[in-house]
Amino acid sequence: MAGIDPPFSVSPEEFVRLAKEDEEVRKGYEAMIEAIVKDVFALLPPSVTPDSIYLSGRFSRIPEFFRDVKEALENAFETYGFSVDVLKLESRARAKEAAEGSAIIANGIAGGKYRELVETLRLGGESSGSIFDWVKLKERERLRIFEKLIV
Structure with a gap:
């Protein structure tokens, strides 16, 4: 087998399984895990080391994937002399994790x-701007998007 073609033709579980068997798929899998580790570090404020990191989402429910990400994150923090617990965020609702997270944030904003x-x-009070602040669009395109959001 030479990779996955097209890339969305297999389930996440199948992707993780294929990563153990196929060299090309393994490269993509390892790049994905590396990107997760980099994203976690990018999200940390300077001089802050978390006690724990929670993973959630579809892939985190795959035991092999969770194990691999947990190991990669723990190793990355150990490189800098820190110990961090990597845990799975167990959903309490029958909803997508993003919807659950939004509800938690709304609850907190409401006190x-x-x-x-x-x-x-x-x-x-410290957050500002919009999701489009870093997206470079021509003014006409920006207005068209905002018109659709307002309507």
Whole structure:
């Protein structure tokens, strides 16, 4: 087998399984794990070392994938002399993790149970801008997108 063609023709579970058997798929799998580790480090504020990192989403429910990401993150932090617990965020609802996360943030903004989390993330009064601030579009395209969002 020479990779996966097209890339979305297999399930995440099949992708993880194929990564153990096929050299080309393994390269993509390892690049994905490396990107996750880099993204975690990129999200950390300077001079902050977390006690724990929670993984969620479709791939985190695949035991082999969770194990591989956990190991990669733990090794990366150990390189800098830190120990971090990598845990799986167990969903409490029958909803997508993104929807559940949005509900938690909304609860915190409203002063509920997750208020401290929102304060720690500085989502209250310190955040600003929009998701399009770093997207470079021509003014005409930008206006067309905002018109669709408002309607």
